[in-house]
Amino acid sequence: MFRRTFWFTTGVAAGVWATTKVNRKLKQLTPESLAATAANKALVTGRAVKDRAVGFALDVRDNMAQREAELEDALGIREDPELPAPRRRAAIENRSNPTYVNPTTYSYNRNEDH
Template sequence: MVRRIFWMAVGAGATVWAMNKANEAVHRLTPDSLSGTAARGALHLGDAAKRFARDVRAGMAEREEQLRGDLGLDGTAVVEPARRRAPLRGEPTYRAISAAPGSPAAALPPPRRTRTTPQAIDSPSRRLDELPGSPNRKDH
């Protein structure tokens, strides 16, 4: 008789435990519970994104301060303004550029007074009509 009472109590306990687990599962799968879980997850994700953005901003500010110190932009370095060199007397303030071969400007006679300056651009050794894909090629 004691054995029967014992097994009946074990069966009743197992039934109560199984019913509680089933009720919890049903409650977890209701639409209200699912939407609440999703909302809590979204809030948690938003908080994590805010913490990440705050950490990135702090790192950017730290790196910017380091770069400013390295470049002397934080007021520790004295930067002198660039001095502009005044042109010498008689030196032109422009750079001479030769006309492209085949252009109307190349047919003009050269100026009477040609002057070579250190700033004159040397003409390339190859002509434009020799370059592949040039619109001035004579073979088409």
């Protein structure tokens, strides 16, 4: 009698364990769960790629600056030339310029003719 009870409870426990395991796996295979898993993996992969790309870009920039300094030293052009003054627009319109358009006669409203 004791043997039957033992094997009965062992079978029930194995059945409950197997049912729980199968239900968990089925929940993992639902479309919503698969979409969430794919989205999480895409985010992780995207972050990893971004971190590597940023690191690579910084390495390239550092090596480029180092190589430019080496070339400037080799060519003897190490001094910094003075930058030209910034260009400014004229305060008075040049009406003799063929590209001049009088703002009072020309409308920028594209829908005015319709």
